[in-house]
Amino acid sequence: MILGIDIMGGDYAPDAVLLGIAQALKKLTPETKLLLIGNEHYVKNFFGERQIPADRFDYFHTEEVIGMDEHPVKSFASKRNSSIVKGFEFLKQGKIQAFASAGNTGAMMAGVMTVVKPAPGVIRPCLAIQIPRIKGNPGIILDVGLNPDAKPEVLFQYGIIGALYATQLYSLQNPKVALLNIGGEESKGNLTTKAAHQLMKNNEHFNFVGNVEGNDIFDTEKSDVIVCDGFTGNIILKQAEAFYNLYSERKMNDEFFERFNFENFGGTPILGINANVIIAHGHSNPKAIESMIIQTSNIAAAKVSEKISEHFSKIQVQ
Amino acid sequence: MILGIDIMGGDYAPDAVLLGIAQALKKLTPETKLLLIGNEHYVKNFFGERQIPADRFDYFHTEEVIGMDEHPVKSFASKRNSSIVKGFEFLKQGKIQAFASAGNTGAMMAGVMTVVKPAPGVIRPCLAIQIPRIKGNPGIILDVGLNPDAKPEVLFQYGIIGALYATQLYSLQNPKVALLNIGGEESKGNLTTKAAHQLMKNNEHFNFVGNVEGNDIFDTEKSDVIVCDGFTGNIILKQAEAFYNLYSERKMNDEFFERFNFENFGGTPILGINANVIIAHGHSNPKAIESMIIQTSNIAAAKVSEKISEHFSKIQVQ
Numbered sequence: 265m266i267l268g269i270d271i272m273g274g275d276y277a278p279d280a281v282l283l284g285i286a287q288a289l290k291k292l293t294p295e296t297k298l299l300l301i302g303n304e305h306y307v308k309n310f311f312g313e314r315q316i317p318a319d320r321f322d323y324f325h326t327e328e329v330i331g332m333d334e335h336p337v338k339s340f341a342s343k344r345n346s347s348i349v350k351g352f353e354f355l356k357q358g359k360i361q362a363f364a365s366a367g368n369t370g371a372m373m374a375g376v377m378t379v380v381k382p383a384p385g386v387i388r389p390c391l392a393i394q395i396p397r398i399k400g401n402p403g404i405i406l407d408v409g410l411n412p413d414a415k416p417e418v419l420f421q422y423g424i425i426g427a428l429y430a431t432q433l434y435s436l437q438n439p440k441v442a443l444l445n446i447g448g449e450e451s452k453g454n455l456t457t458k459a460a461h462q463l464m465k466n467n468e469h470f471n472f473v474g475n476v477e478g479n480d481i482f483d484t485e486k487s488d489v490i491v492c493d494g495f496t497g498n499i500i501l502k503q504a505e506a507f508y509n510l511y512s513e514r515k516m517n518d519e520f521f522e523r524f525n526f527e528n529f530g531g532t533p534i535l536g537i538n539a540n541v542i543i544a545h546g547h548s549n550p551k552a553i554e555s556m557i558i559q560t561s562n563i564a565a566a567k568v569s570e571k572i573s574e575h576f577s578k579i580q581v582q
Numbered sequence: 583m584i585l586g587i588d589i590m591g592g593d594y595a596p597d598a599v600l601l602g603i604a605q606a607l608k609k610l611t612p613e614t615k616l617l618l619i620g621n622e623h624y625v626k627n628f629f630g631e632r633q634i635p636a637d638r639f640d641y642f643h644t645e646e647v648i649g650m651d652e653h654p655v656k657s658f659a660s661k662r663n664s665s666i667v668k669g670f671e672f673l674k675q676g677k678i679q680a681f682a683s684a685g686n687t688g689a690m691m692a693g694v695m696t697v698v699k700p701a702p703g704v705i706r707p708c709l710a711i712q713i714p715r716i717k718g719n720p721g722i723i724l725d726v727g728l729n730p731d732a733k734p735e736v737l738f739q740y741g742i743i744g745a746l747y748a749t750q751l752y753s754l755q756n757p758k759v760a761l762l763n764i765g766g767e768e769s770k771g772n773l774t775t776k777a778a779h780q781l782m783k784n785n786e787h788f789n790f791v792g793n794v795e796g797n798d799i800f801d802t803e804k805s806d807v808i809v810c811d812g813f814t815g816n817i818i819l820k821q822a823e824a825f826y827n828l829y830s831e832r833k834m835n836d837e838f839f840e841r842f843n844f845e846n847f848g849g850t851p852i853l854g855i856n857a858n859v860i861i862a863h864g865h866s867n868p869k870a871i872e873s874m875i876i877q878t879s880n881i882a883a884a885k886v887s888e889k890i891s892e893h894f895s896k897i898q899v900q
Binding site for chain 2: 398409412413444446453454455457477478479480481482493494495496498499500501502503504505506507509510511513514516518520521
């Protein structure tokens, strides 16, 4: 299994990326190879100075970089030797089983939509995060920002995608999928969630457990997967960040709350597309890059995109 | 100034309400009178046993109660001597300057919509909460649940209402009103927030400071007032509750985080209507009732509903 890593992407690249790679290396199985895409000379020098075994990696050398503030679509179209463009090329050619970057998110989305493309049958790809919980697996919330105006059929598909993701990632048999709403009863909600509830109720594609509310987000008993539109999901994600900031400002100290430190958070997969693509926050530090790589490895090993594509190819949804 | 208090409303009424009233009494100015609506005999007996001066209050005796689980509209229509129906009657007659209850929220809304009614010009009334912040005044967020499908013009009016509320409650000159969104640029958001941004930009009714994101909710520098639809606002409110629960479960201890204890949270005004109405959580304990009464007193003294109605009567909005 080969994972492509963009070593030029992120506010602190390449150094933070390389340090994260060195840390991740200790936790990866020997069968997992990393293809480092970027300036090979720089890497070998950097690793050499730190006694990190540079021969443990494969390389694709390129010096072209899409900057964090460049126009995503234009730069993706013109910088054909950039690390991000090359990553998508290798994905499409099947040379790598996943591609991860903390670089320009818009350029990553350009690669997703123009090179990798949504899986046939999927109306809209989405971003899924894992949110810390005290007990059990982290909760999966999707979408957290790709589609601010998701229609009920799109939310329904997120239920399918989320269930497959949880099944593969956590080896769950029948993950509990809930709809984020503002009341437990099916009559509650906005127009979209009310219609989505009707589509999800008694469906045969996933184990729909009904509505959950904002105060249920961290409750392992109530759900494994929470479905919402990208607007609401983004607000939830950012509000969690806000709480972590309050916690830090108040100089509190708690092992569990530290998991909300988004600097260490790793990556977010884009689901519902024809390949495993993971994007990380531009601010990613070495710890975040390490998490991103471990997560990329887990997602590639679980064949998440393959399983989702396979499922959608079999069904005619709605 | 006379505040009407429903002593029969709430899961722990009347005892929790009466204990809260006794505590609030110490903090109210001598000009603030409380009209206790409910079983007068019970109150006098209860206060007598506890050496609370029962003669400090006015009373309206009634034994009829709308239960917490009763059908709101039907019970409001049929129980004409209930404490909630009487409260709205007294509001309409001008006998009280505000009415507060921790009782059946639906019945309170029935009173709002059928007796008090929205202020002329206001498309949709809303619920405004005050959210704790480390520095400065609490942040005002509206709407937190009345209108899950708010249109852009409704969000625009929330801006007006929120600005007037902040002006009156905190004696601010020109409160900063922000639109909750998923990006800072005006092109970001869902269809509703993008359209609302255009209505708010350069408007003459309030000091619009642009978009804020979920991680800015607690930031005093960025906003005094945050406008959102009732779906998103409700999720924010409940997610804050979820974080408080995590904090409690982890047995952490912080003076600031304690302010997120929603059991102590007091009431929420319904804004954009022809009277000052405050609703509190059904679970309200004496501390929450005390906060509810103090807040009711502040809102009545600041003539919040009167100022909002006055403003809307002067303008032809949009």
